Every structure is written in C-alpha cells, then in structure tokens.
Amino acid sequence: MKCHRCPKVATLHITEIVKGEPEELHLCEDCAQQYLAQATTGAGTEESAGGLIKSPSGMGDLDLAELEKLVCPTCKLTFREFRNSGRVGCAHCYSAFRDELLPLLENIHGETHHCGKFPKRAPDDSQKRFQLIKLRNDLRLAVAEESYEEAARLRDQIQDLEHHLSQETAE
Amino acid sequence: MPVVDLNELIGTRGEWMQGKGPESDIVMSSRIRLARNLVQFPFLTRCDETVRGEIERTLRKQVVDLTLGGQLTYFDVEQLEGVDRQFLVERQLISRELAESHGSRGVCFTEGESVSLMLNEEDHLRIQVLRSGFDLDGCWNEINRIDDLLEERLAFAFDEQLGFLTACPTNVGTGIRVSVLMHLPALVLTKEIQKVFQALQKISLAVRGLYGEGSQAMGDFYQISNQITLGKSEDQLLKNLRDVVPSIIGYERKVRGALVEDNRQALHDKISRAYGTLKSAQSISSEETMHLLSSVRMGVNLGLIDDLPIPTVNELFMHTQPAHLQKLRRSNLDSADRNVARAAYLRQRLAIAQPGDQN
Numbered sequence: 469m470k471c472h473r474c475p476k477v478a479t480l481h482i483t484e485i486v487k488g489e490p491e492e493l494h495l496c497e498d499c500a501q502q503y504l505a506q507a508t509t510g511a512g513t514e515e516s517a518g519g520l521i522k523s524p525s526g527m528g529d530l531d532l533a534e535l536e537k538l539v540c541p542t543c544k545l546t547f548r549e550f551r552n553s554g555r556v557g558c559a560h561c562y563s564a565f566r567d568e569l570l571p572l573l574e575n576i577h578g579e580t581h582h583c584g585k586f587p588k589r590a591p592d593d594s595q596k597r598f599q600l601i602k603l604r605n606d607l608r609l610a611v612a613e614e615s616y617e618e619a620a621r622l623r624d625q626i627q628d629l630e631h632h633l634s635q636e637t638a639e
Numbered sequence: 640m641p642v643v644d645l646n647e648l649i650g651t652r653g654e655w656m657q658g659k660g661p662e663s664d665i666v667m668s669s670r671i672r673l674a675r676n677l678v679q680f681p682f683l684t685r686c687d688e689t690v691r692g693e694i695e696r697t698l699r700k701q702v703v704d705l706t707l708g709g710q711l712t713y714f715d716v717e718q719l720e721g722v723d724r725q726f727l728v729e730r731q732l733i734s735r736e737l738a739e740s741h742g743s744r745g746v747c748f749t750e751g752e753s754v755s756l757m758l759n760e761e762d763h764l765r766i767q768v769l770r771s772g773f774d775l776d777g778c779w780n781e782i783n784r785i786d787d788l789l790e791e792r793l794a795f796a797f798d799e800q801l802g803f804l805t806a807c808p809t810n811v812g813t814g815i816r817v818s819v820l821m822h823l824p825a826l827v828l829t830k831e832i833q834k835v836f837q838a839l840q841k842i843s844l845a846v847r848g849l850y851g852e853g854s855q856a857m858g859d860f861y862q863i864s865n866q867i868t869l870g871k872s873e874d875q876l877l878k879n880l881r882d883v884v885p886s887i888i889g890y891e892r893k894v895r896g897a898l899v900e901d902n903r904q905a906l907h908d909k910i911s912r913a914y915g916t917l918k919s920a921q922s923i924s925s926e927e928t929m930h931l932l933s934s935v936r937m938g939v940n941l942g943l944i945d946d947l948p949i950p951t952v953n954e955l956f957m958h959t960q961p962a963h964l965q966k967l968r969r970s971n972l973d974s975a976d977r978n979v980a981r982a983a984y985l986r987q988r989l990a991i992a993q994p995g996d997q998n
C-alpha cells in the first residue's frame with residue numbers, strides 16, 4: 469500500500485476518530501513521524517476538550533480499539549462518547565479514564581495536581597498531605613519571585629507538616 | 640421566602656451597577672464563579688428528567704435559606720417565559736446556557752443581585768458573586784464564605800489529586816472562573832487593543848466581548864478571565880488578574896489622555912454627536928445604542944459630558960436590551976417595534992438629565 473502523503477510505501481496504519489467515524493490513515497515512516505508530531509503539538513489550540521485528544525504517539529489500530537472499549541462503570545459513559553462531547557458523565561469517569569485524562573488535563577491546564585481549596589469535610593490526614601502540596605507550590609513561586617523571607621517561612625511550615633505526617637504514619 | 644414578581648426587578652438596579660468601587664470608570668464589574676457538583680448524582684448530561692428534578696430539589700432546599708445578606712429570590716427557570724429568561728440573562732443573574740437548556744433548573748439570587756446560584760447549569764451548582772468596580776478580593780471573600788456554608792450542608796464531588804470534579808475537564812480543580820469586565824473605548828478607537836489581546840493570551844487569560852453574540856465586543860466592553868483552573872490556587876489565579884488589570888487600566892487612561900491632548904476637538908465632537916443621537920433618534924438598534932452609549936460613557940468619565948451620572952449610563956446599557964425593553968413596555972415587541980421603543984425610552988431618560996429639554 470502507498471503512503472497517503474507521499475509516493476513511499478506505507479508502513480504505519482493509524483485509525484483516527486473524526487466526528488465519531490473511524491478514518492484510516494496509511495503513512496510511511498517519515499510522514500507518520502510528522503503526523504504524530506503535529507498531533508501532539510497542535511493539540512493545545514482546539515476549543516473543545518474532547519477535540520484535544522488526538523491519537524497518542526505510536527498508537528495503532530489495536531490500542532485505539534482498546535481505548536474504544538473503555539466504559540465508566542458508574543455512569544456507563546464510553547470513552548468514545550467522552551471524546552466526541554468533551555464532557556465526562558460523572559465524578560467516577562475521572563477515575564475510569566484517569567490514564568487518558570491526565571495528558572489531556574496537562575494539555576489544558578499545564579498541570580495535573582489541584583492545589584487550591586480543599587473541602588473541610590475531607591479526612592484530616594489527606595487535608596495535611598494536601599496542604600503540603602500547596603505549600604510546596606507556594607514555595608516554588610516565592611523562590612521564583614525572589615521573596616526569600618516568604619520562602620523561609622514556607623520552608624519551616626513544610627518541615628513542620630512533614631514532621632507531623634511522618635509521626636502519624638509511624639503510629 | 641416571598642414570591643417576587645419578576646416585573647418588579649425592572650425598577651431596581653443591581654448593586655454591581657452602581658458605578659462604585661475601585662477604578663469603576665474603566666472596570667465595570669468584577670465577577671467570580673465556582674462550579675460544584677453533588678457527589679451522589681451523575682453530571683447532568685447523564686441524568687434523565689427524574690434525576691434532574693431530584694438534584695434541583697436537593698439543592699433548592701439547601702440554598703433558599705442560606706444567610707447571604709438580604710432576601711433571596713428563587714425562580715424555576717424551566718417555568719419562565721422566554722422573555723423572562725432573557726431578562727435574567729441581561730441582568731447577568733443567569734448564563735445564556737442556563738436560559739437556553741431544557742429540563743429542571745433554577746436560579747436563586749440576593750436582593751442586591753450580587754450573589755446568584757444557578758442550579759443545573761453545566762454543573763449541578765454554579766455560584767456567582769458580582770461586584771461593582773475592580774474588587775476581586777471582595778468577590779473572593781464572599782464566594783468563599785458561601786462555598787463554606789454550602790459545604791456544611793452538601794457533599795461536593797472532590798478528588799484528592801484533581802480537586803473539585805466538573806462536567807467539563809476545562810473547569811476541574813478549583814472550578815473557579817475569575818473575570819473582570821472592562822470598558823476600553825480608547826484602546827479600541829486607537830486599535831491598541833490588539834496588543835492587549837496578544838499579551839493576555841501569553842499569560843493564559845481569555846478575552847471575550849460582553850454584549851456581542853460573536854467574538855466582536857459591542858460597546859467596547861471586554862471580559863478578561865482565567866483560562867486554567869487546575870494546578871494553581873485560587874489566590875494565584877486571582878493574583879494573575881490583580882496584577883495585569885491595573886496595567887490595562889493604566890494603558891486605557893494613558894491613551895484617553897493622549898486623545899484629549901492631541902484631538903480634543905475631534906473627540907469632543909464624536910462624543911457630543913453620540914449623545915445627541917441618543918437624545919433625539921426615533922428608531923435605534925441595540926448595536927448602535929451600545930456603540931453610542933460607549934462613547935457617552937467615556938465622555939462622562941473625561942468630563943466632556945457633565946449632566947449625566949455614570950450609574951444612569953450603566954443602567955441604560957441594560958435597559959435598552961430586548962427583554963428589558965419589553966418588560967418596561969409590558970408587551971412583546973418585534974425587532975422594528977423595539978427599535979422605536981428603545982429610541983423613545985432613551986429620549987425620555989436623557990431628557991430627565993436635561994431639565995430644559997421638552998420630552
């Protein structure tokens with residue numbers, strides 16, 4: 469079979485889901501490299517979250533078929549439906565599709581760890597661990613802004629908290 | 640809770656329209672929204688009408704007796720007429736999405752209209768706080784308190800790594816949308832606004848026009864808001880805007896100053912003509928009204944018009960929109976009739992500002 473983009477022989481066969489319809493792409497090695505590079509760098513410009521998910525690099529028919537079978541056990545949303553709409557169906561979708569969602573979240577937000585408000589009803593232990601993430605984040609910022617007094621204060625707070633947490637786990 | 644007639648709202652003005660607060664000549668309002676979902680229900684796209692109804696009832700029971708400062712009003716949005724929904728959109732009490740979707744949904748808001756809670760929007764709950772002028776900290780303190788109050792009564796979907804879980808992954812984490820509505824006529828007039836857009840894009844802030852349907856802002860109003868919601872604290876996201884908005888304000892002021900300095904006569908002429916048209920037109924479209932009111936608003940802030948208070952100008956932006964006009968006239972009007980009614984309303988309101996003028 470001939471490559472779709474040049475006269476060379478196609479060695480990679482990629483199935484893209486375009487508007488819910490599978491679309492076959494046959495490419496030679498060079499064109500496939502190009503295609504995959506575009507698929508990862510071009511991702512940030514799209515509006516809809518679902519549109520951000522391009523075939524991850526190197527993904528052939530088989531992997532994609534596997535992805536297509538993914539279903540959230542709670543709300544029964546399929547990964548394919550999520551891809552098309554850009555909306556998850558329930559809170560559990562975030563666990564069911566976690567591996568696929570994390571790169572997408574990284575694309576959208578540039579980060580994958582929450583470090584804002586934490587519900588008060590959450591267990592004390594996870595609150596502390598969470599507080600730690602937030603403080604480390606603040607520290608990084610303080611250092612970047614060269615606010616060294618603030619950074620020193622944060623470092624003390626972090627050490628305190630780490631100490632507390634290690635004691636609790638030891639108990 | 641008293642039943643409030645929607646028609647009575649027309650005689651009142653939202654607190655955020657008072658034209659008070661810091662930098663209110665350029666920053667019309669500050670707004671924060673939080674997206675929250677109840678842990679025990681799926682997100683709305685996976686709910687049938689029965690479950691939607693259950694979510695609405697669950698939330699309604701908990702929100703209507705919150706202590707939010709002032710009396711609360713609740714509207715079952717599904718039961719409202721189209722023009723009433725549009726009316727709430729124009730008042731910024733509900734989003735266009737809530738107005739135009741289907742099934743059980745509602746809105747609860749305070750007397751001064753500065754707090755509003757949307758039920759069954761894209762997420763189960765959207766909390767909104769709106770304030771006059773540049774006052775993000777005021778918005779945050781209030782919305783954070785409301786969120787705390789709600790959290791005592793409701794369990795929100797939350798993940799230790801990802802934070803608050805939302806129907807769309809673009810809102811996950813803090814679920815916060817911080818925005819500032821700016822009036823930037825001088826930057827638009829001199830086309831300097833493009834530079835502002837480019838600069839904002841680089842620091843992942845989004846810019847939208849307010850009253851326009853598409854991306855083109857009408858009346859020179861632009862809404863600037865955070866694009867990302869995950870991986871930064873609410874404080875940091877607020878700080879982003881708190882840092883950048885003053886420089887845009889400074890830029891707009893500088894360009895206004897230069898316009899007055901270099902082209903005072905041309906500017907005065909443009910503003911006076913805009914004012915004159917608004918005071919005497921017999922039929923006027925919504926777009927033209929926005930455009931001319933924008934010039935007039937700048938004229939008032941530059942001291943080139945001295946008989947018109949800013950809150951009145953702010954109110955005219957709202958009252959000349961389709962649903963408000965129809966409420967004022969107490970009848971449904973088609974587009975051509977609205978243009979005539981709008982011109983009559985403007986003549987009447989602006990004549991009051993000029994005692995010597997015959998109505």
Ligand SMILES: [Zn+2]
Pocket residue numbers: 471472473474475476495496497498499500
């Ligand atoms: Zn090729």
Ligand SMILES: [Zn+2]
Pocket residue numbers: 540541542543544545556557558559560561562
């Ligand atoms: Zn699900």
